[in-house]
Amino acid sequence: MTGNKLTVITEDNRQEIIKAVLDSVTSKHTRRAYERALTEFLDWHTQQGKPGLTKAIVQAYKTYLQDQGKTASVINQTLSAIRKLVREAADNGAIDPILANGIANVKGIKSETLPAGRNITQGELLAMINICIGDGKSGARDAAIIAMLYACGLRRAELVNLDLGDYDPATGELKVLRAKGNKQRTLYLNNGARDALEDWINVRGNDEGSLFLQIRKGDHMKFNRLTTQAIYHVLQNRAKQAGVKDMSPHDFRRTFVGDLLDAGADIVTVQKMAGHADVSTTARYDRRGEEAKRKAAELLHVPYNKG
Secondary structure, eight states: OOTTSOBOOOHHHHHHHHHHHHHTOOOHHHHHHHHHHHHHHHHHHHHTTOOOOOHHHHHHHHHHHHHTTOOHHHHHHHHHHHHHHHHHHHHTTSBOHHHHHHHHTOOOOOOOOOOSSOOOOHHHHHHHHHHHTTSHHHHHHHHHHHHHHHHHOOOHHHHHTOBGGGEETTTTEEEEOSOGGGOOEEEEOOHHHHHHHHHHHHHHOSOSSBSSEEEETTTEEEEEEOOHHHHHHHHHHHHHHHTOOOOOHHHHHHHHHHHHHHTTOOHHHHHHHHTOSSHHHHHTTOOHHHHHHHHHHTTOOOOOOOO
């Protein structure tokens, strides 16, 4: 206990504090993950029979998760949720702010796992765009979606939240104003991506509102914003039509980062373009190290002869 402040999150105040944490998170996926992580942590904490919430308790829970075989990403997300929890508890007078800061300093663990998904080849990209060209309003829209996912590395939520006014046709400047973590950024469209978007805008018209609109059967366009699930559907449909393997929106983002780094772009610049909070996240998509390892492997010779 520090001073006269409580060091306990009780059954009476825990739901209120958890709700405050969840209300501060914009992503539905993150809210669900945080709610599950916090509930599991507080249940575990109650089972320990120790009323105090301390840095040592949180460190012990981190060790417990490691012993349970939880991945680095799960453990780090759990610690992130706990940090938000204790800060909210401190704001509500449930625990001492100094104690909260100590708990918030429990370090995560380094992840050496490769990023999920796969890289998209130029051939696959070309095949999907060619399928879209000439396929009416939906084709113009889908070609622009595919082009922007690759050329801008947008998250699917960022893509569907774009408005027409976020794009400047005079300069090719695109403002991503509703980005993850409320971190806005500016991107620039060039060559084919810019052409694809402007062809779609010519079809869409210049009325204010969502950049990408719903298109019903019969090519009837509605001024409703697409959902993130609709982006998945667009990619699945166009991949099937083009005869290429299934791909996710994140596969485009992964390829965007990898291709920029392969082309010699500075990693800090790519970090800013991708909207990564930490350059180490960008580095996980760096394929150049794999090529160096591939070339190094060719230097060794195994004298095996099948006869």
